[in-house]
Amino acid sequence: MATIINSVSFENFYNYYGSYDHNEYKFKLGVNIVNADNNMGKSKFYNGFMWLFRDQVYDSDIKAFTDANESLVRMASGKAKAENDKFKVGFRVIFSNDNVLYSVEKYALFKHVDGELSHSESQLSIMETKNNADNPILDRNDQQDILNRVFIPLALRNYALLQGESMDRLVDLSQKKALSDTIDTLAGISVLKGICEISKKLAKRAEDLYQIKDSENSENDTAKQRDKDKRNRTQQLIENAKTEIEAANDEISAAKIQKEQLDAYISNSSKRIEIRSQLDQNSISINNEKEKIRKIEQSITGMIFDEENPLLLMGLTDELDAFDERREKHIGELAQMNNDNTLVIMLPEGSPDTSSLERMLKNEVCEVCGQPAEMHSEAWNHIKMILDRPKKISTTRNDFGHFYGALQKTASSYSRNIPKIEGKIESVKEQLDRAKENLNELEARHDDILTQLNNAGGNADNSEFNDKAIISDYDTVNTTISTKEREISSKQSMIVTWTDSLSAIMRRLASYKKNTAIQKYEDFAIMMKAIDDVIRQTKDDIFNCTIESLAKEANEKYKALTKGNQVSGGQLRFVRDHDIVNVSIRDVQNGEITGLGTGFQRMKQLAIVMAIISSKIGNEKKFDYPFISDAPFSEFGPNFITNFFDVAPSVFSQSIILIKELYDPNADDYLTSHGRKILQEMKNGDIPGTFYVNVIDEKADTTGLITSHKCYKY
Amino acid sequence: MNHQELREAIFARKPRYNEKFKPLMERISTKGDVTGKGDFSTFGAFYQTFMYAYIIGLRLGKKTPLSGDDKKCDFADISHWKPTPIRDFILITLLNRTKLFDSFSWKWISLENSSEESVANFVTLLIREMEAYANTGLIFLQEKWGNEKILFSSPFVFVDILQDLPYKNEQSLEIQSENAVE
Amino acid sequence: MDGKEIFKEILKSPKLKELVGVPETEEIKEDYDSQSQRREITVIRSIIEGQLRHTSDDGIFRNIKTLFDL
Numbered sequence: 023m024a025t026i027i028n029s030v031s032f033e034n035f036y037n038y039y040g041s042y043d044h045n046e047y048k049f050k051l052g053v054n055i056v057n058a059d060n061n062m063g064k065s066k067f068y069n070g071f072m073w074l075f076r077d078q079v080y081d082s083d084i085k086a087f088t089d090a091n092e093s094l095v096r097m098a099s100g101k102a103k104a105e106n107d108k109f110k111v112g113f114r115v116i117f118s119n120d121n122v123l124y125s126v127e128k129y130a131l132f133k134h135v136d137g138e139l140s141h142s143e144s145q146l147s148i149m150e151t152k153n154n155a156d157n158p159i160l161d162r163n164d165q166q167d168i169l170n171r172v173f174i175p176l177a178l179r180n181y182a183l184l185q186g187e188s189m190d191r192l193v194d195l196s197q198k199k200a201l202s203d204t205i206d207t208l209a210g211i212s213v214l215k216g217i218c219e220i221s222k223k224l225a226k227r228a229e230d231l232y233q234i235k236d237s238e239n240s241e242n243d244t245a246k247q248r249d250k251d252k253r254n255r256t257q258q259l260i261e262n263a264k265t266e267i268e269a270a271n272d273e274i275s276a277a278k279i280q281k282e283q284l285d286a287y288i289s290n291s292s293k294r295i296e297i298r299s300q301l302d303q304n305s306i307s308i309n310n311e312k313e314k315i316r317k318i319e320q321s322i323t324g325m326i327f328d329e330e331n332p333l334l335l336m337g338l339t340d341e342l343d344a345f346d347e348r349r350e351k352h353i354g355e356l357a358q359m360n361n362d363n364t365l366v367i368m369l370p371e372g373s374p375d376t377s378s379l380e381r382m383l384k385n386e387v388c389e390v391c392g393q394p395a396e397m398h399s400e401a402w403n404h405i406k407m408i409l410d411r412p413k414k415i416s417t418t419r420n421d422f423g424h425f426y427g428a429l430q431k432t433a434s435s436y437s438r439n440i441p442k443i444e445g446k447i448e449s450v451k452e453q454l455d456r457a458k459e460n461l462n463e464l465e466a467r468h469d470d471i472l473t474q475l476n477n478a479g480g481n482a483d484n485s486e487f488n489d490k491a492i493i494s495d496y497d498t499v500n501t502t503i504s505t506k507e508r509e510i511s512s513k514q515s516m517i518v519t520w521t522d523s524l525s526a527i528m529r530r531l532a533s534y535k536k537n538t539a540i541q542k543y544e545d546f547a548i549m550m551k552a553i554d555d556v557i558r559q560t561k562d563d564i565f566n567c568t569i570e571s572l573a574k575e576a577n578e579k580y581k582a583l584t585k586g587n588q589v590s591g592g593q594l595r596f597v598r599d600h601d602i603v604n605v606s607i608r609d610v611q612n613g614e615i616t617g618l619g620t621g622f623q624r625m626k627q628l629a630i631v632m633a634i635i636s637s638k639i640g641n642e643k644k645f646d647y648p649f650i651s652d653a654p655f656s657e658f659g660p661n662f663i664t665n666f667f668d669v670a671p672s673v674f675s676q677s678i679i680l681i682k683e684l685y686d687p688n689a690d691d692y693l694t695s696h697g698r699k700i701l702q703e704m705k706n707g708d709i710p711g712t713f714y715v716n717v718i719d720e721k722a723d724t725t726g727l728i729t730s731h732k733c734y735k736y
Numbered sequence: 737m738n739h740q741e742l743r744e745a746i747f748a749r750k751p752r753y754n755e756k757f758k759p760l761m762e763r764i765s766t767k768g769d770v771t772g773k774g775d776f777s778t779f780g781a782f783y784q785t786f787m788y789a790y791i792i793g794l795r796l797g798k799k800t801p802l803s804g805d806d807k808k809c810d811f812a813d814i815s816h817w818k819p820t821p822i823r824d825f826i827l828i829t830l831l832n833r834t835k836l837f838d839s840f841s842w843k844w845i846s847l848e849n850s851s852e853e854s855v856a857n858f859v860t861l862l863i864r865e866m867e868a869y870a871n872t873g874l875i876f877l878q879e880k881w882g883n884e885k886i887l888f889s890s891p892f893v894f895v896d897i898l899q900d901l902p903y904k905n906e907q908s909l910e911i912q913s914e915n916a917v918e
Numbered sequence: 919m920d921g922k923e924i925f926k927e928i929l930k931s932p933k934l935k936e937l938v939g940v941p942e943t944e945e946i947k948e949d950y951d952s953q954s955q956r957r958e959i960t961v962i963r964s965i966i967e968g969q970l971r972h973t974s975d976d977g978i979f980r981n982i983k984t985l986f987d988l
Contacts (some may be wrong), residue, residue: 560927
């Protein structure tokens with residue numbers, strides 16, 4: 023008979039402003055994820071169920087549950103209170119069970135009267151739809167029946183509703199007999215336990231009856247009577263001592279559990295210090311590598327104008343060769359010029375050249391002054407004279423050879439160095455690539471170290487526990503354990519002494535002449551005792567069998583939940599200690615593993631819960647009721663989260679998980695890369711279910727804070 | 737004129753560039769990365785950017801002379817350019833190409849017998865050639881900056897630009913001995 | 919577990935087998951719904967029935983005593 027939640031809606035409930043239609047989450051079989059940051063309606067979501075089932079809401083400020091009816095004003099949406107005259111605050115769940123559809127609504131009506139806000143008490147409304155016919159359920163008893171028997175049965179509710187901080191309470195192994203009670207329930211032993219109780223009483227009564235009869239029928243038997251009295255007293259002493267030992271054992275168990283929790287914090291702190299120092303080293307290395315990369319990158323442009331190997335001149339060796347040749351040629355020409363005495367005839371500056379002069383004579387005009395120069399005039403003759411003048415030999419000679427030579431000299435080393443340039447560029451690129459690779463490795467290592475830190479109880483500075491308190495508590499707990507152990511030991515040796523003396527008394531009593539009339543009473547008492555032993559033994563056997571099954575199941579879940587972690591989570595060992603079942607985490611050699619982070623402690627609890635839920639003992643099928651959980655992950659790393667989503671579908675038909683660890687407020691889609699991965703797996707069909715992300719519409723002050731949501735997968 | 741004087745004449749010159757490239761010059765010269773992050777080291781002085789642009793023009797084998805209409809800016813004179821071997825190399829490349837100077841074809845040997853004024857003329861033409869190649873380079877860089885700004889986010893941007901250029905400078909290079917033509 | 923199942927479990931007890939003289943490798947063949955010849959079995963049944971029917975301790979004790987003629 024399975025219950026599936028079809029949808030959950032809110033109306034003006036905390037951050038969820040607006041109508042049910044506006045704040046509706048539609049769910050399916052499988053894992054339904056609501057991904058939201060703190061203060062974005064995550065715990066509020068869960069509070070809807072708390073209000074419905076328990077008339078309570080969880081106040082995360084004081085970390086405790088409060089009466090919902092006293093908290094209604096705080097539960098109402100700030101925006102509605104500010105803006106609406108009349109409004110409803112409500113939580114609605116629509117679920118189906120056995121082909122019947124139910125719509126369950128818990129609500130309160132608010133209105134402003136003369137400027138004051140008043141409200142009704144919480145009310146419950148249930149509508150049942152069967153074969154398309156709507157049927158309102160008005161009778162209170164019928165309503166409670168639907169909530170407590172149909173929706174999520176009362177007996178299972180503790181397992182169906184899991185709120186992060188209260189998970190401890192659920193599997194609070196420090197509570198006396200908590201787990202053993204659960205095992206009793208699982209094994210359906212409660213009836214058998216009742217039988218044990220009765221049988222014990224009957225055995226005692228039979229014994230008492232025998233004693234009475236025996237006393238009645240004994241004559242002049244002061245010796246016997248004295249022995250009987252002694253026997254009774256001794257038995258009483260032994261009984262008392264046993265009770266005291268049991269009480270001391272209880273205290274030791276409680277102390278051991280507390281010690282285990284403290285161990286996790288104390289020994290982890292030195293581990294955390296070590297991991298933190300690794301983290302620091304790694305950060306320094308990362309910064310150094312980044313600096314190295316920066317320097318290389320900065321130097322590249324400078325290399326273009328490096329004096330010895332300028333990248334600017336890559337491939338230009340031909341220029342030097344050409345220049346060299348020209349210089350050679352030039353030297354040759356110069357030499358030739360000197361040898362031949364060939365002089366280049368030059369006219370003085372500003373003088374017209376030969377062809378100009380000839381032209382002037384022909385045209386009979388002086389081009390210099392513009393005046394006419396008639397043939398054979400004075401001007402004309404002057405021009406002719408210049409033309410006929412013997413050419414002057416210019417003695418102006420420049421001397422530039424050295425200039426070219428000096429240039430050649432300064433640039434000469436480049437003929438060797440330019441060819442090396444390509445190689446130099448390659449090597450810089452390689453250097454840079456190598457440094458970038460190193461950086462990637464260091465950064466990956468950084469993530470690993472952070473995970474380790476997380477596992478060791480984490481990023482937290484564990485403000486809940488300060489070191490002094492831990493140490494003092496730790497001392498107290500250790501003292502308690504040793505004191506009680508000593509006590510038990512001394513009491514046990516006293517019991518031995520008394521038992522010995524009791525045996526002697528019993529032997530004496532047995533030797534006294536027996537009255538046959540009394541024999542049947544004695545036989546009766548003996549048989550009742552034997553039967554009592556049998557029944558008790560049977561109960562123990564069943565109990566132990568159940569523990570074994572549970573341990574196996576829990577270990578499977580534990581392994582699945584902790585797989586992939588760098589630190590091995592070990593395995594769970596269930597040990598029965600009288601009426602208490604202790605669960606410890608052991609390594610492969612069965613040595614106790616202490617100092618595992620609180621993540622592993624939570625994982626242990628979660629594994630036990632899941633094992634209980636999926637246990638096949640007592641013919642329980644897969645948990646056929648919705649599993650609704652708020653933030654069970656606050657201590658876990660991404661590995662745990664992935665494992666949880668792997669394991670959950672096989673344990674719960676439908677789970678609704680409220681989680682913040684997949685939320686990234688800075689991402690466009692508000693998801694961490696891990697969140698995206700899980701979403702993708704959902705879209706691929708690897709994880710069945712739905713995926714919602716809560717977002718804040720307005721970043722106003724807190725009174726205006728409104729949560730709405732996006733559906734990424736339905 | 738002796739070699740010292742020729743040297744001084746050349747080194748006293750201040751090549752010019754088109755004013756429209758001034759923002760580009762400023763970006764590359766003072767902040768290596770033109771996307772403005774200033775992560776990579778810079779060319780430092782304007783003349784280095786100018787030398788870089790010159791080499792680009794040389795490699796492309798293309799001259800784009802500054803026109804009379806262009807507004808021009810100048811910067812430090814050649815004597816201040818560093819590193820000196822690179823500067824000298826650039827002069828070498830210019831001297832390799834004297835035969836192709838605008839409208840004149842200079843042979844080194846003619847220079848030996850030129851007057852002071854002619855030598856000054858020659859130096860001017862030399863500088864103009866330099867400006868023309870550099871102008872090509874600046875146009876090229878401006879285009880890169882305008883259309884492919886993403887390139888400038890890599891520290892290898894200036895190296896990559898060089899590596900991707902063709903070697904058309906070879907075409908303007910003469911290594912054979914020819915008969916002189918006056 | 920109901921009464922019958924508890925009864926069955928108890929019958930598996932080695933101690934009980936010893937009491938009624940059945941070898942450990944064999945089963946005690948008794949039926950919850952029928953009368954037994956063995957006193958021990960009848961007592962056990964009475965206790966189980968007593969618990970299921972919420973009979974008082976006195977009541978159960980009285981019933982058992984009659985089996986022993988007491």
